[in-house]
Amino acid sequence: MIVRKDAIIVGGGIHGCSTALHLCLAGLKPVLIEKDYAGRHASGVNAGGVRQLARDVAEIPLSIRSTGIWESIADLVDDDCGFESHGQVLVAENETELTACRARVADLNARGFIHEELIDGTELRRLVPAVAESCPGGVVSRRDGAAQPARTTTAFRRKAEQLGAIVHEGVPATNIRKDGKLWRVEVGTESYAAPVLVNAAGAWAGRIAAALGEPVPVETIAPMLMITSPVAHFIDPVVILRGRKLSFKQFKNGTVLIGGGHLATPYQDRNATVLDWRKLSESARTVAELFAVMRNATIVRAWAGIEARMRDDIPVFGPSAVHEGLYHQFGFSAHGFQLGPGAGAVMAELIVHGGTQTRIGDLSIARFRNSSPSTTA
Structure with a gap:
Protein backbone atom coordinates (compact mmCIF):
# COMPACT_ATOMS: atom_id res chain seq x y z
CA MET A 1 0.00 0.00 0.00
CA ILE A 2 1.24 3.51 -0.88
CA VAL A 3 0.84 6.10 1.86
CA ARG A 4 0.19 9.58 0.48
CA LYS A 5 1.74 12.50 2.39
CA ASP A 6 2.20 16.20 1.71
CA ALA A 7 6.00 16.00 1.73
CA ILE A 8 8.79 13.45 2.07
CA ILE A 9 11.91 14.59 3.93
CA VAL A 10 15.02 12.43 3.68
CA GLY A 11 17.42 13.11 6.55
CA GLY A 12 16.79 13.53 10.27
CA GLY A 13 19.41 16.08 11.25
CA ILE A 14 18.42 19.46 12.60
CA HIS A 15 17.62 20.66 9.08
CA GLY A 16 15.28 17.81 8.20
CA CYS A 17 13.61 17.94 11.62
CA SER A 18 13.22 21.73 11.46
CA THR A 19 11.67 21.53 8.00
CA ALA A 20 9.28 18.80 9.18
CA LEU A 21 8.23 20.93 12.14
CA HIS A 22 7.68 24.08 10.10
CA LEU A 23 5.68 22.18 7.48
CA CYS A 24 3.46 20.88 10.27
CA LEU A 25 3.01 24.42 11.56
CA ALA A 26 1.89 25.38 8.06
CA GLY A 27 -0.75 22.66 8.08
CA LEU A 28 1.05 20.00 6.04
CA LYS A 29 1.64 16.38 7.04
CA PRO A 30 5.18 15.26 6.13
CA VAL A 31 7.04 12.01 6.60
CA LEU A 32 10.61 12.24 7.86
CA ILE A 33 13.00 9.38 7.06
CA GLU A 34 16.33 8.91 8.87
CA LYS A 35 18.53 5.88 8.24
CA ASP A 36 20.05 6.04 11.75
CA TYR A 37 18.46 8.26 14.39
CA ALA A 38 17.86 11.99 14.53
CA GLY A 39 21.14 13.80 15.11
CA ARG A 40 23.35 10.70 14.62
CA HIS A 41 26.01 12.63 12.71
CA ALA A 42 26.67 16.36 12.18
CA SER A 43 23.58 17.71 13.92
CA GLY A 44 24.11 15.80 17.15
CA VAL A 45 27.89 15.88 17.58
CA ASN A 46 28.95 19.39 16.56
CA ALA A 47 30.21 22.12 18.91
CA GLY A 48 26.75 23.68 19.26
CA GLY A 49 27.85 27.10 18.05
CA VAL A 50 24.98 29.49 17.38
CA ARG A 51 26.81 32.14 15.41
CA GLN A 52 26.24 34.83 12.85
CA LEU A 53 29.92 35.71 13.23
CA ALA A 54 32.34 35.17 10.32
CA ARG A 55 29.81 33.75 7.89
CA ASP A 56 29.94 33.94 4.12
CA VAL A 57 27.87 36.89 2.94
CA ALA A 58 25.58 34.51 1.03
CA GLU A 59 24.55 32.85 4.31
CA ILE A 60 24.01 35.95 6.42
CA PRO A 61 20.30 36.58 5.62
CA LEU A 62 19.48 32.96 6.54
CA SER A 63 21.63 33.23 9.67
CA ILE A 64 19.88 36.43 10.77
CA ARG A 65 16.50 34.78 10.20
CA SER A 66 17.62 31.87 12.35
CA THR A 67 18.91 34.09 15.16
CA GLY A 68 15.43 35.45 15.74
CA ILE A 69 14.12 31.91 16.18
CA TRP A 70 16.94 30.85 18.49
CA GLU A 71 16.16 33.73 20.83
CA SER A 72 12.71 32.25 21.52
CA ILE A 73 13.50 28.61 20.80
CA ALA A 74 11.55 27.29 23.80
CA ASP A 75 8.35 28.80 22.38
CA LEU A 76 8.85 26.75 19.23
CA VAL A 77 9.97 23.35 20.53
CA ASP A 78 9.02 23.42 24.24
CA ASP A 79 12.70 23.16 25.22
CA ASP A 80 15.33 25.89 25.60
CA CYS A 81 17.83 23.48 23.98
CA GLY A 82 20.50 24.69 26.39
CA PHE A 83 20.78 27.90 24.39
CA GLU A 84 22.84 30.63 26.02
CA SER A 85 23.73 33.94 24.43
CA HIS A 86 27.05 35.27 25.69
CA GLY A 87 28.24 36.34 22.26
CA ASP A 144 25.53 34.81 19.25
CA GLY A 145 25.98 31.93 21.66
CA ALA A 146 25.78 28.16 21.88
CA ALA A 147 23.28 25.36 22.46
CA GLN A 148 23.29 21.60 23.01
CA PRO A 149 23.16 19.98 19.57
CA ALA A 150 21.76 16.52 20.34
CA ARG A 151 19.16 17.97 22.69
CA THR A 152 18.17 20.57 20.08
CA THR A 153 17.80 18.09 17.23
CA THR A 154 15.76 15.76 19.44
CA ALA A 155 13.51 18.66 20.47
CA PHE A 156 12.75 19.53 16.84
CA ARG A 157 12.10 15.88 16.00
CA ARG A 158 9.81 15.41 19.01
CA LYS A 159 7.79 18.56 18.32
CA ALA A 160 7.37 17.69 14.64
CA GLU A 161 6.04 14.27 15.58
CA GLN A 162 3.67 15.79 18.15
CA LEU A 163 2.26 18.05 15.42
CA GLY A 164 1.59 15.18 13.02
CA ALA A 165 4.79 14.30 11.20
CA ILE A 166 5.45 10.61 10.68
CA VAL A 167 9.04 9.83 11.67
CA HIS A 168 10.93 6.73 10.54
CA GLU A 169 14.29 6.09 12.17
CA GLY A 170 16.67 3.20 11.65
CA VAL A 171 15.53 2.44 8.08
CA PRO A 172 16.97 4.14 4.98
CA ALA A 173 14.95 5.71 2.19
CA THR A 174 15.38 3.66 -0.98
CA ASN A 175 14.23 3.72 -4.58
CA ILE A 176 13.73 7.48 -4.58
CA ARG A 177 12.05 8.42 -7.87
CA LYS A 178 9.56 10.66 -9.62
CA ASP A 179 6.32 8.96 -10.64
CA GLY A 180 4.26 11.40 -12.65
CA LYS A 181 3.72 14.40 -10.43
CA LEU A 182 4.55 12.54 -7.23
CA TRP A 183 7.79 11.57 -5.55
CA ARG A 184 7.98 7.97 -4.39
CA VAL A 185 10.19 6.51 -1.65
CA GLU A 186 10.41 3.07 -0.08
CA VAL A 187 11.02 2.74 3.67
CA GLY A 188 11.42 -0.90 4.57
CA THR A 189 8.12 -2.53 3.63
CA GLU A 190 6.28 0.79 3.35
CA SER A 191 5.96 3.07 0.34
CA TYR A 192 5.31 6.82 0.47
CA ALA A 193 4.25 9.26 -2.22
CA ALA A 194 4.14 13.06 -2.07
CA PRO A 195 4.29 16.05 -4.41
CA VAL A 196 7.32 17.35 -2.48
CA LEU A 197 10.69 15.75 -1.73
CA VAL A 198 13.26 17.46 0.51
CA ASN A 199 16.82 16.18 0.23
CA ALA A 200 18.26 16.90 3.68
CA ALA A 201 20.42 13.80 3.95
CA GLY A 202 23.66 15.47 5.03
CA ALA A 203 26.75 13.61 3.86
CA TRP A 204 24.52 11.26 1.85
CA ALA A 205 22.58 14.06 0.12
CA GLY A 206 25.12 14.44 -2.68
CA ARG A 207 24.43 10.86 -3.75
CA ILE A 208 20.70 11.55 -3.83
CA ALA A 209 21.19 14.74 -5.84
CA ALA A 210 23.44 12.93 -8.34
CA ALA A 211 20.98 10.06 -8.72
CA LEU A 212 18.27 12.61 -9.51
CA GLY A 213 20.36 14.29 -12.19
CA GLU A 214 21.89 17.15 -10.19
CA PRO A 215 25.48 16.18 -9.33
CA VAL A 216 27.41 18.74 -7.30
CA PRO A 217 31.00 19.09 -6.05
CA VAL A 218 30.62 17.80 -2.50
CA GLU A 219 32.97 15.90 -0.23
CA THR A 220 32.47 13.97 2.98
CA MET A 310 30.60 21.96 -0.62
CA ARG A 311 33.50 23.13 -2.75
CA ASP A 312 32.64 26.77 -2.00
CA ASP A 313 31.88 26.11 1.70
CA ILE A 314 28.28 27.31 1.56
CA PRO A 315 25.21 25.08 1.47
CA VAL A 316 22.94 23.95 -1.31
CA PHE A 317 19.56 25.30 -0.29
CA GLY A 318 16.34 25.80 -2.21
CA PRO A 319 14.42 24.37 -5.16
CA SER A 320 15.91 21.93 -7.63
CA ALA A 321 17.07 23.40 -10.92
CA VAL A 322 15.73 20.31 -12.72
CA HIS A 323 12.67 18.79 -11.02
CA GLU A 324 9.43 20.32 -9.86
CA GLY A 325 8.69 19.51 -6.24
CA LEU A 326 12.30 18.68 -5.34
CA TYR A 327 14.14 20.81 -2.76
CA HIS A 328 17.72 20.55 -1.54
CA GLN A 329 18.92 21.34 1.99
CA PHE A 330 22.46 20.04 2.49
CA GLY A 331 26.18 20.77 2.33
CA PHE A 332 26.31 23.08 5.34
CA SER A 333 30.07 22.56 5.45
CA ALA A 334 30.63 22.28 9.22
CA HIS A 335 28.65 25.40 10.14
CA GLY A 336 25.00 24.47 9.66
CA PHE A 337 23.76 24.02 13.23
CA GLN A 338 22.85 27.67 13.82
CA LEU A 339 21.06 27.81 10.47
CA GLY A 340 18.76 24.87 11.23
CA PRO A 341 15.76 26.66 12.79
CA GLY A 342 15.69 29.41 10.16
CA ALA A 343 16.37 27.03 7.28
CA GLY A 344 13.36 24.92 8.23
CA ALA A 345 11.15 28.01 8.36
CA VAL A 346 12.39 29.25 4.99
CA MET A 347 12.08 25.83 3.37
CA ALA A 348 8.48 25.59 4.54
CA GLU A 349 7.79 29.00 2.98
CA LEU A 350 9.30 27.87 -0.31
CA ILE A 351 7.19 24.73 -0.33
CA VAL A 352 3.90 26.25 0.85
CA HIS A 353 4.05 29.71 -0.74
CA GLY A 354 6.53 29.26 -3.57
CA GLY A 355 8.87 31.94 -2.25
CA THR A 356 10.39 33.63 0.79
CA GLN A 357 11.41 37.12 1.86
CA THR A 358 14.74 35.75 3.15
CA ARG A 359 17.43 36.16 0.49
CA ILE A 360 18.82 32.72 -0.41
CA GLY A 361 19.42 32.99 -4.18
CA ASP A 362 23.20 32.57 -3.91
CA LEU A 363 22.71 29.19 -2.20
CA SER A 364 20.88 27.64 -5.17
CA ILE A 365 22.07 24.33 -6.58
CA ALA A 366 21.98 26.05 -9.99
CA ARG A 367 25.37 27.60 -9.22
CA PHE A 368 26.93 24.20 -9.98
CA ARG A 369 25.15 23.54 -13.29
CA ASN A 370 28.37 23.72 -15.32
CA SER A 371 30.85 22.27 -12.83
CA SER A 372 32.20 18.78 -12.34
CA PRO A 373 30.74 16.81 -9.41
CA SER A 374 34.00 15.35 -7.99
CA THR A 375 32.02 13.73 -5.18
CA THR A 376 34.14 11.93 -2.58
CA ALA A 377 32.97 9.56 0.11
Missing part, protein backbone atom coordinates in the same frame (compact mmCIF):
# COMPACT_ATOMS: atom_id res chain seq x y z
CA GLN A 88 30.97 34.95 20.05
CA VAL A 89 34.38 36.56 19.69
CA LEU A 90 36.81 36.22 16.80
CA VAL A 91 40.27 36.86 18.26
CA ALA A 92 42.90 38.56 16.11
CA GLU A 93 46.29 37.22 17.16
CA ASN A 94 48.30 40.01 15.49
CA GLU A 95 47.95 43.34 13.71
CA THR A 96 47.69 41.71 10.28
CA GLU A 97 44.67 39.70 11.40
CA LEU A 98 43.15 42.79 13.04
CA THR A 99 43.51 44.69 9.76
CA ALA A 100 41.60 41.89 8.03
CA CYS A 101 38.92 42.10 10.74
CA ARG A 102 38.63 45.84 10.19
CA ALA A 103 38.16 45.36 6.43
CA ARG A 104 35.59 42.60 7.01
CA VAL A 105 33.44 44.71 9.33
CA ALA A 106 33.62 47.70 7.00
CA ASP A 107 32.49 45.56 4.08
CA LEU A 108 29.56 44.13 6.05
CA ASN A 109 28.51 47.60 7.20
CA ALA A 110 28.55 48.79 3.59
CA ARG A 111 26.19 45.91 2.73
CA GLY A 112 23.82 46.88 5.54
CA PHE A 113 24.84 44.21 8.07
CA ILE A 114 25.69 45.44 11.57
CA HIS A 115 25.87 42.26 13.65
CA GLU A 116 29.70 42.12 13.60
CA GLU A 117 31.54 44.76 15.64
CA LEU A 118 35.26 45.53 15.57
CA ILE A 119 36.80 45.59 19.06
CA ASP A 120 40.17 46.77 20.34
CA GLY A 121 42.43 45.04 22.85
CA THR A 122 40.71 46.64 25.83
CA GLU A 123 37.25 45.39 24.86
CA LEU A 124 38.67 42.00 23.89
CA ARG A 125 40.12 41.58 27.38
CA ARG A 126 36.89 42.77 28.98
CA LEU A 127 35.00 40.06 27.09
CA VAL A 128 37.74 37.42 27.33
CA PRO A 129 39.88 38.39 30.32
CA ALA A 130 42.20 35.38 30.12
CA VAL A 131 43.30 35.94 26.52
CA ALA A 132 46.99 36.51 25.83
CA GLU A 133 48.13 40.14 26.14
CA SER A 134 49.65 39.94 22.66
CA CYS A 135 46.22 39.80 20.98
CA PRO A 136 45.35 43.33 19.74
CA GLY A 137 41.57 42.98 19.27
CA GLY A 138 39.06 41.18 17.10
CA VAL A 139 35.38 41.04 16.20
CA VAL A 140 32.35 40.30 18.36
CA SER A 141 28.81 39.25 17.45
CA ARG A 142 26.99 39.96 20.70
CA ARG A 143 23.73 38.06 20.04
CA ILE A 221 34.25 15.39 6.02
CA ALA A 222 34.40 14.57 9.73
CA PRO A 223 35.16 17.60 11.94
CA MET A 224 36.77 16.65 15.25
CA LEU A 225 35.95 17.85 18.76
CA MET A 226 37.42 17.19 22.18
CA ILE A 227 36.45 18.04 25.74
CA THR A 228 38.72 18.70 28.70
CA SER A 229 38.68 18.13 32.42
CA PRO A 230 37.16 21.00 34.44
CA VAL A 231 39.19 24.17 34.98
CA ALA A 232 38.37 27.37 36.84
CA HIS A 233 35.83 29.56 35.06
CA PHE A 234 37.61 31.91 32.67
CA ILE A 235 35.32 32.62 29.75
CA ASP A 236 31.66 33.23 28.83
CA PRO A 237 31.61 33.91 25.06
CA VAL A 238 32.47 31.31 22.45
CA VAL A 239 35.92 32.09 21.05
CA ILE A 240 37.11 31.39 17.51
CA LEU A 241 40.33 31.95 15.60
CA ARG A 242 40.78 32.18 11.85
CA GLY A 243 44.56 32.24 11.46
CA ARG A 244 44.84 28.95 13.32
CA LYS A 245 41.90 26.54 13.28
CA LEU A 246 40.27 26.79 16.66
CA SER A 247 36.96 27.32 18.41
CA PHE A 248 36.13 26.65 22.02
CA LYS A 249 33.68 27.33 24.80
CA GLN A 250 33.50 26.60 28.51
CA PHE A 251 30.53 24.89 30.12
CA LYS A 252 29.10 25.68 33.55
CA ASN A 253 30.85 22.62 35.02
CA GLY A 254 34.23 24.01 33.94
CA THR A 255 34.90 21.65 31.07
CA VAL A 256 36.05 23.18 27.79
CA LEU A 257 34.91 22.04 24.35
CA ILE A 258 37.59 22.48 21.68
CA GLY A 259 37.02 22.32 17.93
CA GLY A 260 37.65 24.52 14.98
CA GLY A 261 37.88 22.55 11.78
CA HIS A 262 40.54 19.86 12.04
CA LEU A 263 39.26 16.72 10.36
CA ALA A 264 39.11 13.01 11.10
CA THR A 265 39.07 10.41 8.33
CA PRO A 266 35.46 9.49 7.48
CA TYR A 267 34.36 6.02 6.42
CA GLN A 268 30.93 6.96 5.22
CA ASP A 269 29.58 3.57 4.27
CA ARG A 270 30.54 2.19 7.69
CA ASN A 271 29.19 5.21 9.64
CA ALA A 272 32.63 5.47 11.20
CA THR A 273 35.49 7.94 11.65
CA VAL A 274 39.17 7.67 12.63
CA LEU A 275 40.54 10.58 14.65
CA ASP A 276 43.75 12.45 13.80
CA TRP A 277 45.42 12.84 17.19
CA ARG A 278 48.22 14.97 15.77
CA LYS A 279 45.73 17.61 14.63
CA LEU A 280 43.87 17.39 17.94
CA SER A 281 47.14 18.07 19.77
CA GLU A 282 47.62 21.15 17.57
CA SER A 283 44.28 22.52 18.79
CA ALA A 284 45.18 21.76 22.39
CA ARG A 285 48.53 23.55 22.06
CA THR A 286 46.86 26.59 20.51
CA VAL A 287 44.43 26.88 23.43
CA ALA A 288 47.30 26.54 25.92
CA GLU A 289 49.27 29.28 24.16
CA LEU A 290 46.38 31.74 24.23
CA PHE A 291 44.97 30.87 27.65
CA ALA A 292 47.44 30.01 30.41
CA VAL A 293 44.62 28.66 32.60
CA MET A 294 44.27 25.72 30.19
CA ARG A 295 47.85 24.48 30.45
CA ASN A 296 47.13 21.92 33.18
CA ALA A 297 43.85 20.65 31.71
CA THR A 298 43.65 17.13 30.34
CA ILE A 299 41.69 15.84 27.34
CA VAL A 300 38.87 13.57 28.50
CA ARG A 301 37.25 12.55 25.21
CA ALA A 302 37.39 13.25 21.47
CA TRP A 303 35.00 12.44 18.63
CA ALA A 304 33.93 13.33 15.10
CA GLY A 305 30.73 13.36 13.06
CA ILE A 306 30.23 12.83 9.35
CA GLU A 307 28.89 15.64 7.18
CA ALA A 308 29.04 17.19 3.73
CA ARG A 309 31.19 20.11 2.61
